[in-house]
Amino acid sequence: MIEVKSISKKFEDNEVLSDINSHFERGKTNLIIGQSGSGKTVFLKCLLGLYNIDSGEIKYDGRSNSEMNDFDKLNLRRDMGMVFQGSCLLYTSPSPRDRQKSRMPGWGLKKRGGGGG
Numbered sequence: 001m002i003e004v005k006s007i008s009k010k011f012e013d014n015e016v017l018s019d020i021n022s023h024f025e026r027g028k029t030n031l032i033i034g035q036s037g038s039g040k041t042v043f044l045k046c047l048l049g050l051y052n053i054d055s056g057e058i059k060y061d062g063r064s065n066s067e068m069n070d071f072d073k074l075n076l077r078r079d080m081g082m083v084f085q086g087s088c089l090l091y092t093s094p095s096p097r098d099r100q101k102s103r104m105p106g107w108g109l110k111k112r113g114g115g116g117g
Contacts, residue, residue: 001025002047007056009042016042020056048080049073 002024009017016039024030032040045051047058049065058065060076068076 001059001061003057003059004047005057005059007046007053007058009039009046009051009053017046017053026061048077 004020004022007017007020008015020043032044034040042051046053049068053065060068065073
């Protein structure tokens with residue numbers, strides 16, 4: 001379980017997260033949703049240890065983030081999954097013709113070998 005207790009994060013004078021509390025249970029799918037610019041990505045990067053929080057505490061199965069070294073955080077990240085914004089894996093136009101026209105180099109599959117199909 002991940003427990004988030006009163007975390008805050010700011011960049012210079014811009015306070016992005018202020019007194020955030022939550023918990024996430026192991027084995028469950030969790031979503032972070034909100035308006036553009038509301039701090040979702042910053043929050044997730046704090047959970048992953050990519051950003052240090054300015055105040056509060058994050059606990060992973062009862063162990064505080066302040067007790068973890070870089071190696072511990074790396075091992076923790078191996079157990080988590082996250083898709084960062086702007087990480088479109090496939091072009092998602094509804095039209096196959098649009099997808100074909102806009103293919104970028106390296107996208108799509110090349111037909112190999114002879115015969116069928």
